[in-house]
Amino acid sequence: MGDHLGKSQHALLNEGDENEMEIFGYRTQGCRKALCLIGSIFSLGMLPLVFYWRPAWRVWANCVPCSLQEADIVLLRTTDEFKIYSWKKVMWISLSALSSTSGLTPDHPLIADEEFIINRAIRKPDLKVRYIKVQKIRYVWNNLEGQFQKIGSLEDCLSSAKIHQKFGLGLTSEEQEIRRLICGPNAIDVEIIPIWKLLVKEQSVKLHHLVESHNSITVSVYERKAGAQDLESRLLVPGDLLILTGSRVQMPCDAVLIDGSCVVDEGMLTGESIPVTKTPLSQTASSAPWKMQSEADPRRHILFCGTEVIQAKAAGSGTVRAVVLQTGFNTAKGDLVRSILYPKPMNFKLYRDAIRFLLCLVGTATIGMIYTLCVYVLSGEPPEEVVRKALDVITIAVPPALPAALTTGIIYAQRRLKKKGIFCISPQRINVCGQLNLVCFDKTGTLTRGGLDLWGVVPCDQNGFQAVHSFASGEAVPWGPLCAAMATCHSLILLDGTIQGDPLDLKMFEATQWEMTVSGDDFHNKEMLAHTMVVKPPDTVGQVPAEGLAILHQFPFSSALQRMTVIVQETGGGRMAFMKGAPERVASFCQPDTVPTTFISELQVYTTQGFRVIALAYKKLETDCPTTTLMREKVESDLIFLGLLILENRLKEETRPVLEELISARIRTAMITGDNLQTAITVARKSGMVSEGQKVILVEANEATDSSSASITWKLVEEKKHGLFGSQDTYINIREEVPENGREGNYHFALSGKSFQVISQHFSSLLPKILINGTIFARMSPGQKSSLVEEFQKLDYFVGMCGDGANDCGALKMAHVGVSLSEQEASVASPFTSKTPNIECVPHLIKEGRAALVTSFCMFKYMALYSMIQYVGVLLLYWKTNSLSNYQFLFQDLAITTLIGVTMNLNGANPKLVPFRPAGRLISPPLLLSVILNILLSLAMHIVGFILVQKQPWYSMDYHSVCPVRNESVSALSASPNVPEKTRSNSTFASFENTTIWFLGTINCIVVALVFSKGKPFRQPTYTNYIFVLVLILQMGVCLFILFADIPELHRRLDLLCTPVLWRVYILIMVSSNFVVSLAVEKAIIENRALWTAVKRCFGYHSKSQYRVWQRNLATDSSWPPLNQTSYSDMQGVSYSNPVFESNEEQL
Secondary structure (H helix, E strand, O other), X not given: OHHHOOHHHEEEEXXXXXXXXXXXXXXXXXXXXXXXXXXXXXXXXXXXXXXXXXXXXXXXXXXXXXXXXXXXXXXXXXXOOOXXXXXXXXXXXXXXXXXXXXXXXXXXXHHHXXXXXXXXHOEOOOOEEEEEEEOOEEEEEEOOOOEEEEOOEOOOXXXXXXXXXXXXXXXXXXXXXXXXXXXXXXXXXXXXXXXXXXXXXXXXXXXXXXXXXXXXXXXXEEEOOOEEEEEEHHHOOXXXXXXXXXXXXXXXXXXXXXXXXXXXXXXXXXXXXXXXXXXXXXXXXXOOXXXXXXXXXXXXXXEOOXXXXXXXXXXXXXXXXXXXXXXXXXXXXXXXXXXXXXXOOOOOHHHHHHHHHHHHHHHHHHHHHHHHHHHHHHOOOOHHHHHHHHHHHHHHXXXXXXXXXXXXXXXXXXXXXXXXXXEEOXXXXXXXXXXXXXXXXXXXXXXXXXXXXXXXXXXXXXXXXXXXXXXXXXXXXXXXXXXXXXXXXXXXXXXXXEEEOXXXXXXXXXXXXXXXXXXXXXXXXXXXXXXXXXXXXXXXXXXXOOOOEEEEEEEEEEOOOOEEEEEEEEOOOOEEEEEEEOXXXXXXXXXXXXXXXXXXXXXXXXXXXXXXXXXXXXXXXXXXXXXXXXXXXXXXXXXXXXXXXEEEOOEOOOHHHHHHHHHHXXXXXXXXXXXXXXXXXXXXXHHOOOOOOOEEEEEEEEOOOOOOOOEEEEEEEOOOXXXXXXXXXXXXXXXXXXXXXXXXXXXXXXXXXXXXXXXXXXXXXXHHHHHHHEEEEEOOOHHHHHHHHHHHXXXXXXXXXXXXXXXXXXXXXXXXXXXXXXXXXXXXXXXXXXXXXXXXXXXXXXXXXXXXXXXXXXXXXXXXXXXXXXXXXXXXXXXXXXXXXXXXXXXXXXXXXXXXXXXXXXXXXXXXXXXXXXXOOOOOHHHHHHHHHHHHHHHXXXXXXXXXXXXXXXXXXXXXXXXXXXXXXXXXXXXXXXXXXXXXXXXXXXXXXXXXXXXXXXXXXXXXXXXXXXXXXXXXXXXXXXHHHHHHHHHHHHHHHHHHOOOXXXXXXOOOOEOOHHHHHHHHHHHHHHHHHHHHHHHHHHOOHHHHHHHHHHOOOOXXXXXXXXXXXXXXXXXXXXXXXXXXXXXXXOOOOOXXXXXXXXXX
């Protein structure tokens, strides 16, 4: 219905964002609402329940379409594949209270300026604001543009000059009140869910504790008229001016720094508790949005909510000031919490199939109801009895415990994972772990050790590169610009007498043997900030002309720019700038004649051996120019190349064994790193990601220029071995699901983030072909990592992502299964977090996921069979207008099925990964065939028992027991046939058919549990589940005791009749025969992989997964892969667009 609305009734909310939604306008109609109310009453509450599960139906039933401007109800629909509906009520905020206290009128200057969304949202002259609240975010109606827009943050279109001009002196109290009323409180409130809802919302308590500490902080806010005053953080609004003083300050909001600098611990966001330096937003004349005014990462100016300001350093005698950028759930931390409260739906076929199967059971129950109605009506039973029996069939055929049974395997798997130090915030993803067939790894800190060991430095001069200075000797680097660069070009800080910062910076600084202090009276400079870092040479170091070097200004490192720069003042000397970063980037900023001609070859010597290489450069600056006015572009130009810093990044001990384990499971692996491409290739070879017999093809793509279109080149990378570092390791072939003699398994593609971007835009048809064998992706930005994971998912891979949490948060959230190796709060962005910081957790997760998946299938099959066994038995008894008694139902439900359901799932995961995955669907031929065959076997057994018992010679005897008389009470009972049956408890149920059907069904439930309890290859053998085996033995013992024991009181309680011993033996033979046939079917047919493979081959079945289709196509393509070729795009424009990549890159 909503699809037919006009433009005024339909719009997009958050257009282009990840949480984009369609929004439709509706107006409530009184008569429709009254009819729905009447329907709710007459349906005994069923209609509201339907409306709860189908919110669109509720809106369509109660409302009529209208324009969004007139709507009092809006219907929302996600634009993703799930098309999920929700509805929200349009609410109003009245500013009338402010009009009386502040003299606010429609033409007041505060609201007359329509530059800001807040003022455009105020409807004049009644001073009201329409808004909706969607997933904790407020959206106000923009009267000027006629659309709902997000509120609670400063507009992105503001220039840096506008931010300084408008908010540099703070807001007035009137402006604060208006913004406070419209934007709402600055709080990330996560309600504690009531006890009765805890089964649905389990994470609320943990999230509440996670965010509550940031909701009640006292901050200093500068008001334009009243000056600085303390304020509770809940009262902050976008545009407020914060005054940051002291240290160890928790940020209650996102704020942009406009004066002074800060050192911040961003562990909550990045997963690494490494101090990050924040620089002020410069006041430029550019009218461009402040995030776009330079190529640098705008996040270097932002203090994020939840992070800790370790140090606040004012410029001269001023104060450290920051403008509130975003509040509440609009902040970075709020977005993180919202992603947990409103996770992306899981498109896992298991759960969809479960719903479909339940519908099949409902259909079966409907047939049973019709059968019941016919039998009982024809038998002349009272109407209430007919209805009761018919409704009984539904509860029997549709097991209410089926959804719970599907999750028990997940619960036990989660417990086992917790014991191994792997924590999970999204338990439903454990089943998805069992389907992974591609795992992407970050390199640094994940495959390799997090810390880097300084190996040496290669200085250079006008004659080229000099001899390597090795740090193994313990000798300090000789004084010179190279030594000064190592001593100053870093973001280290001195905190409580301890040097803290990035481990790489720390290693580099320690190699100089210099000391770090904070500026004091002995070191004066008019431009020096308070607490400026000063590095000094110790007395033990040789002759050093400089008494000390003060770090005046930093241009911090960012992964997007791949470099950092500092401005340094020498004591009594000149001023210099030092740069450190990726060699290719640093060389591009240097004077060409200072870069050695052997730069590329020298760089490859070290990168091909797996070393991490960083380049250093410098230039002298004029001392009469203030550092605050120097633009980064001017400082980072015409540099002099100093040399290369060589760092050793060793593989973790666990990396190789884990990859070997993944090989046996034929699980494909890929490396996604921000490091150098050559280094990544070498690490891939050493770790076994690329084996010795395989080729690496380098894919280089270049953007279009004025003279040529975009191009792509294919080069074969030759493996180089250097005797200096010993022979190469033995390599491992870990290609997935590819024949050993297949050409497609003999090569891997390696490419950089820049090439990936160009291929995505200009060579979209080649992208799937490259990804099928793409293994090494280097120099990838955070946005590109997310984009790559999504591209793999488009090929129908189940993608896992394992990273250390630094720049991997986007990819961790995008992947089907994200595993963070960080214990910081950033781990809440990932479904799984490993306490042990190595990749051993990946095979553990896959094993437990496979075990949980198989357990879910086992429980599904068992619950389906259990309900069908009862269903068949009851329908047969209905033919005789009989049924099972309450105690008989209770015994089967509690003593048998419940105990089996609880203990059947206790099998642990098989410690060995096998080279195939369990089925990912309930509607798979083997599983369906297993269920159908076992239902038919049970049906045949019940029918045989039902018919045979009526053909027994003793069946027609008019007795309640055919057992020999053993005592007077039984004799009296048998000799008094005239005693009315109605006087005995539940005697209407007692019959020979009832007794036979109940024993067959009850013992069959135990037998089926044993048949369906799978062990290897995905779970440990059934006999290792001691509790389950013990339960089965006890249950079988009790059933056999009841069957063969002649205890009249026991028979009376269970509404059973005593039968001849021979008939009891027949019952046992029937159940045993059913067990043997069922077990033979499971082993010889259902679990016979060779048989199913032959069937697929016979019918010509091929996998429809996109990556399988591409693999088959490429296997027959003689021209693939191309080598030593260059291809050009057709210049017809970009034929491919990746919204995830674009949206992520915009944030950098």
